[in-house]
Amino acid sequence: MAGAAVYMSSVEDSQRMMAQVEKIIRSSVFFGAETSSKLLLFLANRALNTPESSGSSMKEYEIATEVMGRKSDFDPRFDSGVRVQVARLRTKLSEYMSHEGSADPYIVEIPRGSYKVTFTPNPGSHEVLESPPAIPTDHTLHLQTSILAQETPSPVSHAAGYGSLVWIAPAVLVVLIAAAAVSFFHLRREPATPTRVVPLDAAVREFWQPFLADSQGPLTILSNAPFSGNVINGLHYDQPGEHSSDVHSYYTGIGEAMSIHRLDMLFDQLGYPLRVRPGSLLTVEDLKDSNLIFIGAPVENLMIEKVIALKDFTFRELTSGPRTGQVVIDNHAPQAGEPAMYMASNTPDHPLIDDYALITRMPIDGTHEALVAAGTTTIGTEAAVEYLCDPSTLMHIRQKITSSSHEDAYELILHIRIVDEVPMHADIVAVRQYRLSNK
Structure with a gap:
């Protein structure tokens, strides 16, 4: 569905999309999943505020340093933390859209091979979402997501x-x-x-x-x-x-x-x-x-x-x-x-x-x-x-x-x-x- 993805066409549209993101985060699928919730907020905010960027422009380094608190020497060749967290988020989104969110106004996805959140109108939906007061800024989201690094598992020496x-x-x-x-x-x-x-x-x-x-x-x-x-x-x-x-x-x-x-x-x-x-x-x-x-x-x-x-x-x-x-x-x-x-x-x-x-x-x-x-x-x-x-x-x-x-x-x-x-x-x-x- 990535080809039919809808990005921000107006402030009102973007607010409705962000309202759906917040509804997703409050769902039972995301209940207690702080890492996935904060990552979704960041990626959705980026997609709605920079619609001209391509899906591949979001790099692992940017997510790792801006969202997950990794240091500037982060190297995705040796640290798969971003891929792991995005894969988990992709799975949770699929589970939500298949059950609780099946009638939501938008189908929210992260296409494979991309770190960009897409919003596709759901033809079977009649639900109207109220817009939130404002879309969080990158600065606010950075503060919200700064503790992600503490939640990401780190390897220790192998035990037998x-x-x-x-x-x-x-x-x-x-x-x-x-x-x-x-x-x-x-x-x-x-x-x-x-x-x-x-x-x-x-x-x-x-x-x-x-x-x-x-x-x-x-x-x-x-x-x-x-x-x-x-x-x-x-x-x-x-x-x-x-x-x-x-x-x-x-x-x-x-x-x-x-x-x-x-x-x-x-x-x-x-x-x-x-x-x-x-x-x-x-x-x-x-x-x-x-x-x-x-x-x-x-x-x-x-x-x-x-x-x-x-x-x-x-x-x-x-x-x-x-x-x-x-x-x-x-x-x-x-x-x-x-x-x-x-x-x-x-x-x-x-x-x-x-x-x-x-x-x-x-x-x-x-x-x-x-x-x-x-x-x-x-x-x-x-x-x-x-x-x-x-x-x-x-x-x-x-x-x-x-x-x-x-x-x-x-x-x-x-x-x-x-x-x-x-x-x-x-x-x-x-x-x-x-x-x-x-x-």
Whole structure:
């Protein structure tokens, strides 16, 4: 639709377009997504104030330094932060326009290969947006977006296995750990009516309904395996039997942090609290009498295998060969066309082009269930959780699973396509369903 893109034809038009941008930022899709919201404001403001510029004139350097707070020595060859953030923004815009914004006056997009926001009249819209008081200036937007650099994940030295593909987000983790000290990771102090009432698709409610049986909400266990070392000299998994003086258990991947954020948004809409705690602070006794959601692979989320037994698919860290330390998913009973092992892949120019993730749902007792969402990398984990929150992909699960009885269990393998460290698409490539009613 880029060819039909409409740019500012009058002050009134531009104000209507900016009004739609502000409506998008207030939507449930962008709820809590500060980085994407500020980036959209900046790009939209630039598009509306400089209509004569071409879509390719906006350079990564300009976005990095003007919006994301990068220093003047920013080099896009070694820092993919702009591409990652724009790809995420492009995905969020597509999700918004497909659902909440389907009747909006304009179709707002960022065409691939460009950093320019386009506004195309929506022929099916009859909505009229009130113009905001004024369009923010570049100076105002710069002030609004100056903290973006603090929110962008920075790489640390590679840790073995799952951590070798994990981007650590120190700012996010400090917040999570501080929350743990104050309130044991309760993201909601008490069940309450959501402040944002957003209609949820029936498929979403149906899938998550069993996890709403308890008024206190499900208990979500976040992976945070112990690491040795530090962010300056390098981190690696703390091996069994090691007694290092510099062992830390407060590191986790950005994908796990994003997953918690996504689930918190979902349960806020469902009207239930989401209790989140790091696995290293829990005992099996703490997990009793709760529905459980495990986020992250068993190599880091060590509580998984203490509560449930994974069946046909299990995680393993390679201990030899050129990919030593990489986490894979073993397929113990391959069916026709299935490999014996699922492993993420990369190219010389891209550290990760695809990943695999396991989704497992299994009863714990007569009234409680456990759900596992875990990739072989942190990005795969993020994709698995997103898969469980989207109505269209939940429909795929419904089509694959022949029974939804509480006594049944199933395991699914997702293949995830990744572009610039952003999960873009996921497909179910293996399914196992188990009858446990006679257990």
